[in-house]
Amino acid sequence: NAGVMQNPRHLVRRRGQEARLRCSPMKGHSHVYWYRQLPEEGLKFMVYLQKENIIDESGMPKERFSAEFPKEGPSILRIQQVVRGDSAAYFCASSPISPLGIGKDTDNEQFFGPGTRLTVL
Amino acid sequence: GENVEQHPSTLSVQEGDSAVIKCTYSDSASNYFPWYKQELGKRPQLIIDIRSNVGEKKDQRIAVTLNKTAKHFSLHITETQPEDSAVYFCASAYTNAGKSTFGDGTTLTVKP
Numbered sequence: 001n002a003g004v005m006q007n008p009r010h011l012v013r014r015r016g017q018e019a020r021l022r023c024s025p026m027k028g029h030s031h032v033y034w035y036r037q038l039p040e041e042g043l044k045f046m047v048y049l050q051k052e053n054i055i056d057e058s059g060m061p062k063e064r065f066s067a068e069f070p071k072e073g074p075s076i077l078r079i080q081q082v083v084r085g086d087s088a089a090y091f092c093a094s095s096p097i098s099p100l101g102i103g104k105d106t107d108n109e110q111f112f113g114p115g116t117r118l119t120v121l
Numbered sequence: 122g123e124n125v126e127q128h129p130s131t132l133s134v135q136e137g138d139s140a141v142i143k144c145t146y147s148d149s150a151s152n153y154f155p156w157y158k159q160e161l162g163k164r165p166q167l168i169i170d171i172r173s174n175v176g177e178k179k180d181q182r183i184a185v186t187l188n189k190t191a192k193h194f195s196l197h198i199t200e201t202q203p204e205d206s207a208v209y210f211c212a213s214a215y216t217n218a219g220k221s222t223f224g225d226g227t228t229l230t231v232k233p
Binding site: 042043044110112115 | 122127155163164165167210219220221222223224225226
C-alpha cells in the first residue's frame with residue numbers, strides 16, 4: 001500500500017517562472033491538504049481539497065498560488081511568477097476523513113508525503 | 122481562527138531522562154490533537170494522537186494528556202534515547218473542518 005507520493009522531490013526555479021507540485025494521496029483517501037514549511041519553522045496550512053472541490057483555502061496567498069484536485073490524477077499546487085520568498089518545503093497530506101456524517105466519529109489522521117523542496121534562484 | 126502555541130522551542134535532555142512538551146490551543150471546538158515527529162529533511166510522522174473524549178493516552182514510552190477545560194495538551198516521552206532527537210510538532214483540528222493548525226515545533230536533543 002503506497003503512501004502519499006509527491007513529485008518532484010526537489011525543484012529549482014528562477015524568479016518569474018512557474019512551479020508545479022504534484023501530490024498523489026494514499027489509496028482510498030479523497031482529502032488532500034497542502035502545507036508550507038519555511039526553513040526551521042513549523043508547518044503552515046495552505047489549502048484543503050476534496051475531489052474537484054476546494055474546501056478551505058484560507059492559508060493560501062490570493063495571488064500567484066492556486067490548487068486543484070481533479071477527478072482523475074494527482075492534486076496540483078501551482079505557483080506562478082515565483083519569488084525567492086517562495087523557497088520552502090511544500091508538504092502534502094491526505095486523510096481518510098469520512099464524509100460529514102451525522103453520528104460518525106470522523107477520523108482526521110493525516111498522512112504526509114515526503115515533500116517538495118522548492119528553491120527559487 | 123485557531124491558534125496553537127508550543128513550548129519550549131528547544132529542549133535538551135540526558136539519555137534516560139523524561140521530556141515534556143506542552144501546547145495550548147484557542148478554539149474550544151477543536152477535538153483532535155495529533156503529535157508529529159520530524160527528522161531533519163524528512164516528512165512529519167504521526168507518533169500519537171488524542172481525541173477530546175479521552176484525557177490521556179499512552180503508547181510504550183510516549184504519552185499524551187489533554188485538559189479540555191484549560192485547552193492544553195502535553196507530550197511526555199520517558200526513558201529518552203538518542204534516536205528520539207528530532208523536531209516535534211503538536212497540532213489541533215476540528216475533525217469536520219479538515220485542516221490542522223500546527224505549533225511552531227520543539228527541537229528535542231537527547232544527549233548520550
